[in-house]
Amino acid sequence: MTTPPTVDVHAHVLLPEIEALVDGLPGLADAKALDARRNGPAALKVNGPMIGERIPRLTDSSARLAAMDTQGVDVQLVSPSPSHYHYWADEQTAEKVYRLANEATAAHCAATPERLRGLGLVPLQHPEQLRRALDHALAQGLAGVEISSHAPGRELSDPAYEPFWAGAEETGAIVFLHPFGCTLDERLDQWYLSNSVGQPTENAVALSHLIFSGVLDRHPGLKIIAAHGGGYLPTHIGRADHAWRARSDSGSGCAHLPSSYLRRLYFDSLVHDPYVLRELVRVAGADRVLLGSDFPFDMGTEDPVAALRAARLSDVDFHAVRGGNATALLRKD
Incomplete structure (x- = not known):
């Protein structure tokens, strides 16, 4: 029996043309200041050089492919850097951003479509634009779109997003849930807690909104892939199950036990701990976990296959996570 290709569903592209587009616009300075407060000065000093040395792999498809060869990765699902969300932007700017992001990501992947598949962006801050943005991404040949865990003033459970969820389901588009920033703000502005604690927190909150509000019912x-293994939620889902059973207010929005919805979602494997990865596979199912590296950022893994192998899954589960599940998902797309 032939083994599937190795597929990394969590890899990013940097699009300088988007930053050139928004440069100097009202709202950008405030957004940058908020990001700086949330991360803290020590993190900002590290971020610049870290990104700078990774520019070739983030922007040049040839450098990307060479790095993939070194990792033993056959296919990447490439999504824009979350720094390109720009959820502060007005309607006109937001449309320019998503169109440029979709077209530039598609162009980055076009040279080697057998190895690079792409995801676009949608402006969560303008729900009325979401379906148009999704359709635009799909028209570029992209497999779906990437979103954050929330937009200013809106959670993913907001009724205004119903047309977007319906459109994503109808078209079979992949929705990659990748947080950017954390609303715990300055409480996490030291020791890079904004990422190490903030990102898994945001994943857990966003997924909980999708579950408890009935969006998944x-x-x-829906084909939702949660970055970072879904954050804290999969390994602490027992508390959510208990609340659903014990309290009428907790169980009023979703029809089934919260843990049952984990098997309706997809999760990347980027949890940085083989025991946590084994638990993720146990609670979500081996058919719902996909290889992810966060290529090429420092909070990712340089060797995603080795990280997966460390979990000591069965051969069948190992190959499913390594690429079989993602191959099937992308083939449906």
């Missing part, structure tokens, strides 16, 4: 065909 209303749209069971």
